[in-house]
Amino acid sequence: MTFQTYDCLQMLPIILLSLSGIALLFLGFQKSRALLLPATLLFLVIAFVANFLDWGKTYMYFRDMLLVNNLAMIFTGVVLLSTFMVVSLSGSLADDEDAQPAEYYAILLFSLVGAIMMIGFENLIMLFVGVEILSVAMYILTGSDKRNLRSNEAALKYFLMGAFATGILLFGIALLYGATGSFVLSGIGNYAHSATNAGGSMLLFYVGMFMLLIGMLFKVSAAPFHFWTPDVYDGAPSLFTAYMSTVVKTAGFAALLRILSVSFSGVYDFWWVAMAVVTVLTLLIGNITAVYQASFKRMMAYSSISHAGYLLIGLVGLSQASKPAIAFYSLAYSLSTIAAFGVLMLVARNRPLNAAVFGDQTTLARTDEHYDAFNGLARKNPLLGFVMAVSMLSLAGIPLTAGFWGKFMVFSAAADRGAVWLLVVAVLMSAVGIYYYFRVVIAMYFREGQTDTIRVAPFYRIVLIAATVLTLALGLLPNLFQGLI
Amino acid sequence: MNPSLSYSLLFVAAALFSIGLAVVITKRHAVVVLMGIELMLNAVNLNLVAFSQYDPSRLQGQVFSLFVMIVAAAEAAVALALIIQVYRHVKTVVLDELTDLKQ
Amino acid sequence: MEGFFMAFYRMGWHRTAANYVRFIANLRSFLSLLSMNTASYLPSDYIPIFIQLSLALGFIVVTMLVTHNIGPKRHSVKKDDPFECGIPTQGDARAPISIKYFLVAILFVLFDVEVIFMYPWAVNFMQLGQEGFIQMVLFMGLLLAGFYYVIRKGVLKWE
Numbered sequence: 001m002t003f004q005t006y007d008c009l010q011m012l013p014i015i016l017l018s019l020s021g022i023a024l025l026f027l028g029f030q031k032s033r034a035l036l037l038p039a040t041l042l043f044l045v046i047a048f049v050a051n052f053l054d055w056g057k058t059y060m061y062f063r064d065m066l067l068v069n070n071l072a073m074i075f076t077g078v079v080l081l082s083t084f085m086v087v088s089l090s091g092s093l094a095d096d097e098d099a100q101p102a103e104y105y106a107i108l109l110f111s112l113v114g115a116i117m118m119i120g121f122e123n124l125i126m127l128f129v130g131v132e133i134l135s136v137a138m139y140i141l142t143g144s145d146k147r148n149l150r151s152n153e154a155a156l157k158y159f160l161m162g163a164f165a166t167g168i169l170l171f172g173i174a175l176l177y178g179a180t181g182s183f184v185l186s187g188i189g190n191y192a193h194s195a196t197n198a199g200g201s202m203l204l205f206y207v208g209m210f211m212l213l214i215g216m217l218f219k220v221s222a223a224p225f226h227f228w229t230p231d232v233y234d235g236a237p238s239l240f241t242a243y244m245s246t247v248v249k250t251a252g253f254a255a256l257l258r259i260l261s262v263s264f265s266g267v268y269d270f271w272w273v274a275m276a277v278v279t280v281l282t283l284l285i286g287n288i289t290a291v292y293q294a295s296f297k298r299m300m301a302y303s304s305i306s307h308a309g310y311l312l313i314g315l316v317g318l319s320q321a322s323k324p325a326i327a328f329y330s331l332a333y334s335l336s337t338i339a340a341f342g343v344l345m346l347v348a349r350n351r352p353l354n355a356a357v358f359g360d361q362t363t364l365a366r367t368d369e370h371y372d373a374f375n376g377l378a379r380k381n382p383l384l385g386f387v388m389a390v391s392m393l394s395l396a397g398i399p400l401t402a403g404f405w406g407k408f409m410v411f412s413a414a415a416d417r418g419a420v421w422l423l424v425v426a427v428l429m430s431a432v433g434i435y436y437y438f439r440v441v442i443a444m445y446f447r448e449g450q451t452d453t454i455r456v457a458p459f460y461r462i463v464l465i466a467a468t469v470l471t472l473a474l475g476l477l478p479n480l481f482q483g484l485i
Numbered sequence: 486m487n488p489s490l491s492y493s494l495l496f497v498a499a500a501l502f503s504i505g506l507a508v509v510i511t512k513r514h515a516v517v518v519l520m521g522i523e524l525m526l527n528a529v530n531l532n533l534v535a536f537s538q539y540d541p542s543r544l545q546g547q548v549f550s551l552f553v554m555i556v557a558a559a560e561a562a563v564a565l566a567l568i569i570q571v572y573r574h575v576k577t578v579v580l581d582e583l584t585d586l587k588q
Numbered sequence: 589m590e591g592f593f594m595a596f597y598r599m600g601w602h603r604t605a606a607n608y609v610r611f612i613a614n615l616r617s618f619l620s621l622l623s624m625n626t627a628s629y630l631p632s633d634y635i636p637i638f639i640q641l642s643l644a645l646g647f648i649v650v651t652m653l654v655t656h657n658i659g660p661k662r663h664s665v666k667k668d669d670p671f672e673c674g675i676p677t678q679g680d681a682r683a684p685i686s687i688k689y690f691l692v693a694i695l696f697v698l699f700d701v702e703v704i705f706m707y708p709w710a711v712n713f714m715q716l717g718q719e720g721f722i723q724m725v726l727f728m729g730l731l732l733a734g735f736y737y738v739i740r741k742g743v744l745k746w747e
Contacts, residue, residue, distance in 0.1 A: 022730070025737050125549055132556045139563050149574040153583045156567045160518055160580075163560055164509055167525035170553060171502055174532035174546075178495075181540050183549065231586040544708075551704050558701035562694045569690065 011061045011068070012050035013076060014113050016043070021109035028102020033094040040087050040105040047112075048080045064184060065123045072120040074327045075254040079115045082246045082334040083108060088463045089342045090239050092349070098147060108243065111137030115251035119258075124173050124183040127255060131169065131219060134251060135162045138244055142236040154235025161218070161228040169215025175208030185262040192266035209264060209271065216259075220252035222312060223282040226305045230289075233301035238348065238369075241297065242341035245304040246334040253311050257326055260318055268318065272417075275316050280425050282309035287429040290436045296344060297369040299436055300337070303395060306433060307333050310410055313426055317414030325409035332402035332474060336391035339467040343388045346454050347373050374440055375449025384454065385444045387464045394471045396437040397430050402474035409478075494535040501528035515568050515578040519561065526557045691743050702731055 020043035027039060051073055058069040087108065093101040114133025121127045139162065143155025177183060179202070180191040195202055214225065221229040233241045264271060286306030293299040311329055314322040348369050378385025394403035407430065411423055443449075456464075474480060501524060508521030530550040537546025572578050709716065709724050716723075738744065 018730075022733050026740075029740055125552060128549075129552060129556070132560070136556075136559060136563055139567065143567055143570060146570060149571075150585050152567065152571045152574060153585050156515060156564075156571050156583070157580075157586070159560075159564050159567055160509075160515070160522070163519075163522045163564070164525075166556075166560075167502075167505065167522055167529065170526065170529040171532070173549075174498075174529050174536065177533065177546055177549075178536040178539075181536075183545055235586050548708065551708070554704055555701055558697050562698055565690070565694060 011066065012053065013047045013080075014066075014116055016047045016050055017109045017113050017116070020047075021106040021113075024102055024106040024109065028100070028106075033101055036101050036105060037087070037091060037094065040109070041084060043109065044080055044084045044087065048077065048084070051076045051080060060122060065126050066117065066120045067122045068120055071323055071327065072254075075119040075250060075330070076116050078327065078331045078334060079112060079119070079247045079250050081331075082250065082338060083112055083243070085335075085338045085342075085463055085467060086239060086243045086246070088459060089242070089338070089345065091457055091460060092345075093239075099144075104141065104144060107137045107140055111141075112247070115247055118251040118255040121255065121258065122185050124176070124185070127259070128166075128170065128173065130251075130255070131216075132166065134248060135166065135219070138162075138240075138248060141240040141243070142232060144240065145237045148235075150235040151237060154232045157228055157235075158232040161232075165215050165218030165225070168211050168218070172208045172211030172213070172215060175204050176212065177208075179205035179208055185259065188263040189266060192264060196266055206267075206270065209267070210274070212259070213256075213271070213275075216252060216256050217278060220249055220256065220308050220311075221305055222278050222308050223285040223305065224278075226282065226285065226308075229305055230298055230301040233304065234295065234298050238297065238341055238345045241300070242338050245300070246330075246337050249304065249308065249311075250330040250334060253308075253315070253326055253330060256315060257323065260315055261323070265318065272316055272318075275312065276419065276422055279309055279312040279316055279422060282306070282312060283425055283429040287432040287436075291432065293436070294371065295369050296371055296374070296440065299371075300340065300344075303433070303436075304337070306429065307395070309429070310407060310426065313414045313419075313422060314410040316422065317410075317417040317419060319413055319416055321416065322410070322413040325406075325413045328402075328474075328478070328480070329406035329410055332394060332406040332471065335467045335471050335474075336394040336401075336403060339387050339391040339464055339471070340395070342460070342464050342467070343384050343391075344369065346384065346456060346460075347377065347451075350452065350454055371439055371443050372449075374443040375447040376444070376451050377449065378444040380451055380453045383461070383464070384456070387468050388444060389441050390468045390471055392437040392440055394475070396434045398434075400472070400475045402471045402478075404475060405478035495532070498528045498532040498535065501525075501531065513580050515571075515580055518580070519564050519568075523557060523561070526553055529553060688746065695738060695743065699731070699735070 020040075024036065024040060024043075027036060054068055055073060056070065058067070060067055087105065090101070090104075093099045093104065111134050114130045114135075114137065117126050117130030118134065121130060139155055139159045142158050143152050145151035173183070176188060180188045182188055182191070192205070195205065218225040233245060236244065260271075283306060286302050286304075286309055290299050290302035290306065293302060307329075311326055311333075314326045314329065374388070377388070390401065394401035397403045397407040407426075411426065414422055505521045505524030505526075505528060508524065509518050512518055512521065530553050533546040533550045533553070537544070540546055568578050571583065575583065577583075705727065706724070709720060713720070
């Protein structure tokens with residue numbers, strides 16, 4: 001029963017991120033806001049380097065609370081990279097009188113701690129605490145645009161839905177504890193293996209498992225638990241929508257992958273049909289509803305639901321191959337989504353909606369996020385047009401982009417399990433996806449519009465280019481993650 | 486583990502949880518919904534502490550319930566702040582009347 | 589009455605109740621949880637709890653009775669009026685309250701609840717030893733950092 005305090009020294013990213021979050025809070029008391037953004041980026045780079053220090057080793061930290069292995073490090077790397085890009089697109093916050101960038105950055109870093117806990121948890125306590133750190137931070141960031149009623153309303157709805165999901169998740173955990181007497185993933189996995197062989201009633205276990213899965217599916221916005229997603233993604237400030245749809249989704253799927261592969265793989269036959277039904281529903285609802293959206297931002301919300309569906313295919317075809325597949329897909333999806341939101345923010349900022357149109361002060365801060373805003377964009381801003389086009393192609397899964405290989409890997413993981421009908425649905429829905437992603441490309445290149453040349457800050461430009469180059473590079477070298485895990 | 490489980494413990498917790506669930510689904514006042522959610526979390530606490538009786542190491546469930554309490558308090562603080570912010574805009578916290586995001 | 593208790597007992601609810609009572613109310617029995625068997629509690633073990641309960645209730649009742657009876661009482665029309673400051677009452681009693689009360693209330697809830705983590709530590713203080721102490725100092729340090737942030741932010745300034 002000895003305490004191994006020195007363990008903590010190796011669990012660097014979590015500790016570094018917590019401390020740098022606190023440091024940022026106090027940096028915010030300075031008059032000048034110029035230091036905040038570089039400091040945040042510096043902290044993220046340090047955490048990124050620290051994350052990979054243990055490469056190739058497998059450690060269990062904090063008395064079997066957190067596991068760190070190559071897969072966890074890759075997922076952590078993906079969320080840290082996504083956060084780095086989102087933060088570097090946030091330069092305009094410093095000019096906004098009402099914004100409080102120090103607090104936003106601190107909350108972002110704190111929420112990353114939650115995401116890392118979700119990625120590497122070995123004990124269900126860590127899953128719960130991680131989910132909650134991430135979610136509570138998201139509730140606040142969703143409502144961070146205090147002048148805007150839509151933002152506040154979205155935050156309240158997100159909170160009520162999220163807390164409801166947490167309740168279900170927790171009840172599932174409690175029932176699993178009752179059935180197995182353990183919160184440790186491998187303990188639950190052992191029970192599942194031995195109890196299925198021994199026969200007897202496993203009612204408590206199954207009910208707990210399904211409630212836990214429902215809670216997690218809520219968090220990653222899979223249908224039929226997706227109904228909060230469009231409103232919340234639409235109402236939140238675009239910067240935090242980009243964060244939500246990438247980091248939260250990546251962490252959520254890493255957590256699902258972990259619990260399904262370690263704890264519930266022994267009862268695969270029991271849950272795979274239910275998960276397959278959820279997958280098909282998610283794909284259908286996400287893709288078909290996205291077609292009917294007039295707002296680009298709302299389309300991206302439905303698109304994120306549909307991508308949750310593709311990631312779920314990787315979970316249904318659970319095997320050793322689905323681990324790198326889901327990691328690769330998360331990376332490809334995050335890169336393109338953040339680049340797309342980066343362009344959207346630039347376009348929307350240049351087209352503030354006339355408040356008189358709505359006749360309402362609360363909509364003063366609203367900006368135009370419709371497809372029409374992109375009309376003729378590529379003529380005057382070839383770079384922005386190209387960045388947007390590549391990310392749309394990648395999201396649609398066109399070859400030579402990262403998105404294609406992401407889909408390919410996920411699909412082949414499922415094909416190994418023989419779930420052909422699932423793949424038929426997925427491929428059909430990808431075809432539907434091409435329609436609504438190409439609407440933006442057509443608007444940018446073939447429609448007439450009165451867009452001016454948009455001024456892009458140098459660093460902003462570098463990040464957009466880097467995301468595009470990475471997307472194309474991953475499309476040409478898809479074997480990047482193979483053999484690493 | 487489990488056959489000797491006293492199911493009456495489960496019934497109380499499940500009843501509490503269902504009441505909380507019903508409140509969340511049927512009530513339209515944001516604060517009342519929040520109360521329903523708290524009820525659900527407390528049902529979980531009851532379950533955890535009850536199951537902890539059968540745990541060989543005995544403390545895990547009780548420690549978990551501590552975490553649930555802390556998180557519930559933090560959530561409530563954020564929720565009340567959000568509710569006040571919405572109330573300032575529209576002078577109501579009845580969820581059905583918040584329709585700005587509907588399309 | 590006995591029938592009620594028997595039904596209570598048969599349904600096993602006493603175990604839940606006992607768990608809660610043991611968990612929160614009595615630090616010493618919490619310690620002994622580690623070694624003792626669940627079923628070995630006698631009714632007499634709950635005597636300290638009942639004593640504490642009656643003390644707490646007794647204190648409230650006695651203070652209420654004493655404050656009502658001990659002081660002199662003078663009645664007059666103005667004095668029995670709900671508001672005696674001279675201005676006639678007007679408006680609704682549910683007037684908007686200063687937002688400062690709300691912030692203080694929220695901060696109270698947060699900092700108050702964190703103390704829960706000190707209970708298990710206090711109970712196992714001796715076993716956890718120096719390592720546990722360092723960890724608790726770290727925890728309190730983080731909490732105090734938050735508190736210092738709140739003060740710097742000026743939330744507690746009352747003007």
